[in-house]
Amino acid sequence: MQATKSFEQAFLKQMLLGIQLSAVSHTTGSLQERKSAIKLSADVAMAVARGSKKWTRGLIASLSKEEQNRSFLQFVLGKEFERPAKICHSSWKIPRSKNIVRRSLRFLSKRQSNIRAPNSSVLAGTLVEKRTQVLKRLVPGGESMDAFSLLDETLDYATCLQAQVDVMQKLMTTLEASKHSRRADSDAQCPKEKFHLLAMVGSWYSTRKGLRKRLSKRPKLTL
């Protein structure tokens, strides 16, 4: 999956919605609580924007294990969340990969190099096995994946993570820039500046470079 504009837009929207949702209960919360709320919004938004993949289901499942996340997840996901069967779906289609995992484990414990599981020629070897285990723990839902799915889901997950970082970075840059300009011109209402910001954000997705260019071209405000 290429991180598409539509994914980034869907992610941004979903995240902002989520932040607003949690803002209601977190205006007076501790710094840590507010940070966790933002992170939760970002992760749920990423999963929702991507749709149904093994890792997105795994991510929602692991997020729902924590008590403080449940009401947020319930609100955002609604009916989807109430049906646990959907969340555990990734564990349904595994008969084949279970055999593969079992074989790989036997390989590890017996150290018989001539046992080869299907699709495992890339992953033969103890170091590779070890690191595969690490990767399985890093990718949500990875523990129950066969080698091929793991590679596929990893690629997808990493792409989405990149986009998540990119969008959050852009949001922060834009918000910081807006604050900075307001400080320089604190008393006056500045509809022009507001409009400028909205226009800038609006064309976010036309070019990635557009944002950097516009920020550098912005006229310096004089008091």
Add this chain to the structure above:
Amino acid sequence: MSSRRSRVSEEEINRLVSKLQSLLPETRQRGAGRASAAKLLKETCNYIRSLNRDVDDLSDRLSAIIATMDSSSAEAEMVRSLLRS
């Protein structure tokens, strides 16, 4: 397991591996040559961990900015307009 099936899977695995390599910042810079499976896995894990750290850090900074936003500010208006679009 028929050999025909595993041959197709090998191609697909190779395709995935090269896509993954082009995604990773380090192997992308180095360009040529195939990294070993072990190296690829290590760099993939490192990359995912670093992206997670970035998200964590950005969540920190965003929560600081958003906390100081009031509903009449330019930022809040921007957020509202983003949601409307």
